[in-house]
Amino acid sequence: MDLNELNQLDLNSYGEWPIPVKAVAILIASFVLGGLVYYLDTQEQLGRLAQAQAQEQELRTSFESKQRKAVNLDAYRQQLAEMQESFGAMLRQLPNKTEVASLLVDVSQTGLANGLEFELFQPESEQNKGFYAELPIRIRVTGTYHDFGRFISGLAALPRIVTIHDAIITGNDVKQKNPNEKLTLQATVRTYRYLDEEAVP
Numbered sequence: 001m002d003l004n005e006l007n008q009l010d011l012n013s014y015g016e017w018p019i020p021v022k023a024v025a026i027l028i029a030s031f032v033l034g035g036l037v038y039y040l041d042t043q044e045q046l047g048r049l050a051q052a053q054a055q056e057q058e059l060r061t062s063f064e065s066k067q068r069k070a071v072n073l074d075a076y077r078q079q080l081a082e083m084q085e086s087f088g089a090m091l092r093q094l095p096n097k098t099e100v101a102s103l104l105v106d107v108s109q110t111g112l113a114n115g116l117e118f119e120l121f122q123p124e125s126e127q128n129k130g131f132y133a134e135l136p137i138r139i140r141v142t143g144t145y146h147d148f149g150r151f152i153s154g155l156a157a158l159p160r161i162v163t164i165h166d167a168i169i170t171g172n173d174v175k176q177k178n179p180n181e182k183l184t185l186q187a188t189v190r191t192y193r194y195l196d197e198e199a200v201p
Contacts, residue, residue: 090161103160103191107137110154116143119184128195136165137189145169148185155189163190 069076108121120140127134141151148169155162164187171183 103158103162104137106158106160107155107162107189107191110158111139111141111151114143114150114154115147116141116151116185120186126193131195133193133195135191135193137191138186139189140184140186142182142184144180145183148183161192164188165190 104123108118111118118139118141120138122138124136124138127136141148143151152164155164167185167187169183169185171181
């Protein structure tokens with residue numbers, strides 16, 4: 001079969017075409033039809049399939065995460081109960097409004113009981129810190145180095161939370177560490193108060 005015979009093919013009598021030409025025509029028609037089916041139907045389905053596979057992977061990851069949490073649910077509940085108990089114990093260490101005055105007395109009495117002389121005991125304005133308030137007290141006391149140590153230990157032993165900040169010790173003989181030398185301690189003592197629900201902004 002040569003090219004002249006191909007030019008003489010009649011489209012109306014394709015049943016009389018030679019077998020190799022019919023085979024090529026069927027093959028071309030199959031490719032065109034397959035391309036149309038892919039473009040019009042299969043391509044969209046493949047896109048939906050890829051989207052569903054991605055969603056399946058996300059759901060699987062989410063399921064595994066939730067399953068790990070569900071397996072440890074009892075441990076989480078126990079940990080939450082322990083945290084609530086610990087938080088309650090800490091809150092009990094924060095005085096409410098009526099107990100702040102007695103706590104200030106405790107701080108000053110702790111200093112006096114350890115041989116310190118107060119030159120300054122000045123409570124400053126209360127600072128709101130969320131669910132608690134901080135009350136700074138500027139102090140200046142005189143005593144020996146060991147008196148300061150006993151005072152700080154006494155503050156740590158109080159049933160309420162009291163912290164010391166910005167401590168500066170001065171005196172004539174600080175570097176020689178004479179145990180009987182009178183020194184001056186300037187510091188900020190901070191105590192904390194729990195804010196009631198109505199007081200929390």
